Amino acid sequence: MNLYEKIKNNEEKISLVGLGYVGMPIAVAFAKKVDVIGFDISKEKVELYKKGIDPTKEVGDDVIKQTTVEFTADESKLKEAKFHIVAVPTPVNADHTPDLKPVESASRTVGRNLTKGSIVVFESTVYLGVTEEICIPILEKESGMKCGEDFKVGYSPERINPGDKVHRLETIVKVVSGMDGESLDIIAKVYELVVDAGVHRSESIKVAEAAKVIENSQRDINIAFMNELSIIFNKMGIDTKAVLKAAGTKWNFLNFFPGLVGGHCIGVDPYYLTYKAEQLGYHSQIILSGRRINDDMGKYVVENLIKNLIKADVPVKDAKVAILGFTFKENCPDTRNTRVIDIVNELKEYGINPMIADPEADAEEAKHEYGIVLDSIEDIKGMDAMVVAVGHDQFLKFTQKDFNKMFKEGTNESKVLLDIKGTLDRKEYESTGYKYWRL
Numbered sequence: 433m434n435l436y437e438k439i440k441n442n443e444e445k446i447s448l449v450g451l452g453y454v455g456m457p458i459a460v461a462f463a464k465k466v467d468v469i470g471f472d473i474s475k476e477k478v479e480l481y482k483k484g485i486d487p488t489k490e491v492g493d494d495v496i497k498q499t500t501v502e503f504t505a506d507e508s509k510l511k512e513a514k515f516h517i518v519a520v521p522t523p524v525n526a527d528h529t530p531d532l533k534p535v536e537s538a539s540r541t542v543g544r545n546l547t548k549g550s551i552v553v554f555e556s557t558v559y560l561g562v563t564e565e566i567c568i569p570i571l572e573k574e575s576g577m578k579c580g581e582d583f584k585v586g587y588s589p590e591r592i593n594p595g596d597k598v599h600r601l602e603t604i605v606k607v608v609s610g611m612d613g614e615s616l617d618i619i620a621k622v623y624e625l626v627v628d629a630g631v632h633r634s635e636s637i638k639v640a641e642a643a644k645v646i647e648n649s650q651r652d653i654n655i656a657f658m659n660e661l662s663i664i665f666n667k668m669g670i671d672t673k674a675v676l677k678a679a680g681t682k683w684n685f686l687n688f689f690p691g692l693v694g695g696h697c698i699g700v701d702p703y704y705l706t707y708k709a710e711q712l713g714y715h716s717q718i719i720l721s722g723r724r725i726n727d728d729m730g731k732y733v734v735e736n737l738i739k740n741l742i743k744a745d746v747p748v749k750d751a752k753v754a755i756l757g758f759t760f761k762e763n764c765p766d767t768r769n770t771r772v773i774d775i776v777n778e779l780k781e782y783g784i785n786p787m788i789a790d791p792e793a794d795a796e797e798a799k800h801e802y803g804i805v806l807d808s809i810e811d812i813k814g815m816d817a818m819v820v821a822v823g824h825d826q827f828l829k830f831t832q833k834d835f836n837k838m839f840k841e842g843t844n845e846s847k848v849l850l851d852i853k854g855t856l857d858r859k860e861y862e863s864t865g866y867k868y869w870r871l
Contacts, residue, residue, distance in 0.1 A: 435514055435551060436621040439466050446622070447471060447513035449538050451481065451503070453488045453696075453766055454555065454590045455519035460491050461601050461626040463501045469513050473541075475505040487794065489765050490592075510545035515622060518542065519555040519590060521696055523769065528703045528723075530559060532566065539567045543574025550583045553608075553619055555590040557701055559708040560641045563587045564611075584615040587637045588623065589644030606631045609640035648701035649719055654688040655698070656722030659729055662690040662871040666736070672871060673854045690871040691853055692733075692771035692821070693726040694760035699769050730774025733852060733871075737817060738782060740848045740867040746816045749783040754812045754838060757822025758790040758798055762853075765794040772821045773802055787812055792824050814840040817848035823855045832860060 438444040444467075448459040451472040459470040472478050480487050484497035502509070510516065520534040535556045542552055552571060554563050568579045577583055588608045592601055606627040610616030620631045634640040662672040672690060679685050693699050702723055706716040741748055760770040772788075779786050787807045790798075798804045815838050820827055839847045844865035851858075851870040861868040 434618060435549065436618045439515055439622060440625065442467050444515065445469055445513040446515045446517065447510050448501075449510070449516060449518045449542060450520035450534075450556075451477060452519070452521065453490055453764075454592050455517070456481070456486070456488055457490050457592060457601055458517060458519060458555075458590075458626075459501045460495060460499050463499050465625045468501045469509050470501040470503045471507065471510060471541075472503075472505060473537075478503050478505045487765070489792075507541050507545055510542060511547055514547065514550045516542050516546075516550065516552045517555060517588075518552065521768070522556045522558060522700070522704070523696070524700050524703045528707075530704050530707050532558070532562065535562070535567065536570060539570040540574050543571040546571060546575040546577065546583055548577065548582050551586065551610075551615055551618060552583065553586045553588050555588055557589070557644055557697065557704060558587075558641055559645065559704040560638050561708070563637050563641060580611065584611055585637070586610040586615055586619040587640045588619065589640060589647075591647075602626060602628045605629045607634055607640050607643050608632070609634040609637045611637060642705075645701045645705040648698045649705055651688075652693060652698050652702050652726060653718060653722040654686060655691065655693050656725040658688050658690040659725050659871070663732065666871075671858065673858075689854070690729075692729055692760075692774070694769045694771035695766070696760075696768050699726070699760075699771065726771075727774075729871075730771055731778050733775055733819070733850065734778040734782070736869050737779075737819065737848065737850055740850075740869055741817060744816070744846045744848050744867050746846060746848070751784050751816045752814060752840070753779060753784050753786040753817045753819065754807075754815045755786050755788045755819045755821050756790070756809075756827050757820065757824060758788050758793045758804065758806065759822055759824075762823040763792060763825055765792055765797075767793055767798050767801060773804075775819065775821065776802075776804070786819075787815075790822065790824070791826060792822075809838075812838045816840060816846070817850070819850040819852065820855065821852050823853040828855055832864065 446462050446466055447469040448455045449471050451470050459468050462468045481496055481503040484493055486493050486496045518538045520538045522535055523531045525531050572579055586609055591604045606623045608620050608623055608631050610619050620633055623631050665672045680687055702719050706719050709716055738748055741751055758772050759767050789807045789809045789812055795806050798806055848867040854870045
């Protein structure tokens with residue numbers, strides 16, 4: 433009886449190391465079929481899960497209350513598992529180089545508690561070679577065991593889309609890889625327990641690592657193209673959304689839209705790929721160009737906000753500006769690598785300290801990561817300008833009457849409204865005199 437069969441028969445356990453937006457849904461999914469230990473270094477997060485509270489909002493409190501996952505912050509519990517899935521974040525440093533500290537720390541934790549015959553699967557975004565060249569040596573050092581003889585490793589890139597209730601772990605084809613045929617077969621069969629869409633068996637760990645970083649690099653480049661188009665069309669005085677609507681009538685036109693590009697994947701993965709390319713002596717042309725465009729969009733947004741304040745005869749310094757939305761995407765509490773912070777910082781350069789409201793955002797995370805104290809929507813009054821930065825469902829329900837309550841008294845001609853995601857009816861606001869602008 434191999435490891436897969438023992439897991440299936442509840443004779444061995446699976447562990448999830450890292451219970452964030454990615455790890456926790458995986459743990460919950462597996463717990464419906466097998467025995468699962470959910471480990472996180474954050475005692476506070478673990479206590480919330482034990483109380484049936486889902487701070488990520490990915491599966492909801494009811495699911496957490498009912499799950500059989502054994503949540504723990506005690507790393508020694510990992511000794512009870514034979515199949516370990518590492519799903520910790522892999523951010524980038526301020527200089528855009530990969531920050532591997534979380535995955536290295538997780539490798540040390542797993543290594544200290546590794547037992548003979550185990551398999552370790554990494555899901556964290558990495559550049560090509562990290563699993564074999566960095567993680568395996570750490571596992572060997574901490575465990576005192578030999579990879580390939582005493583334990584084996586694999587890599588399976590996470591594809592979970594935070595806040596997306598349609599494309600979930602179960603419905604997305606899972607790319608899997610193993611260091612040899614035996615480990616690949618076991619890893620594939622274990623994931624097949626929960627992934628209804630099936631698995632794709634990669635021919636090597638490096639192929640699976642590469643697949644992950646190019647998926648989001650491709651998306652990043654396409655959005656960068658849209659952002660560049662929006663800059664060009666803005667200069668031409670035509671609406672980007674109208675152009676894309678027209679172009680989208682062709683069967684093979686790719687439906688991408690301009691916007692701020694943040695989050696733990698799209699704004700990060702390209703830098704992992706180009707970092708490795710630089711090590712090999714190749715300087716990226718297209719990928720880094722796309723990154724530069726996307727990284728500069730916050731500044732571009734603020735430049736247009738300032739222009740519209742001037743058109744509205746509003747003094748720029750100390751202008752009252754409110755931003756609706758601080759998360760990296762709609763209907764998700766995650767503020768990691770949100771590019772809304774670029775708008776905030778750029779406004780401060782002009783002497784403007786904006787109010788920021790986001791009922792979906794993790795307020796503690798926003799305060800801890802960025803020093804941002806979120807305001808309530810009810811407190812937003814007397815504004816000169818409003819920036820709808822994130823397309824939360826709650827914001828989509830706002831009418832012109834709702835916005836009017838947030839603006840200062842006066843004519844519509846003095847009201848500046850920026851609609852970053854293009855979620856509002858442009859003609860409605862322009863026809864009533866608003867200084868309306870969108871990408």
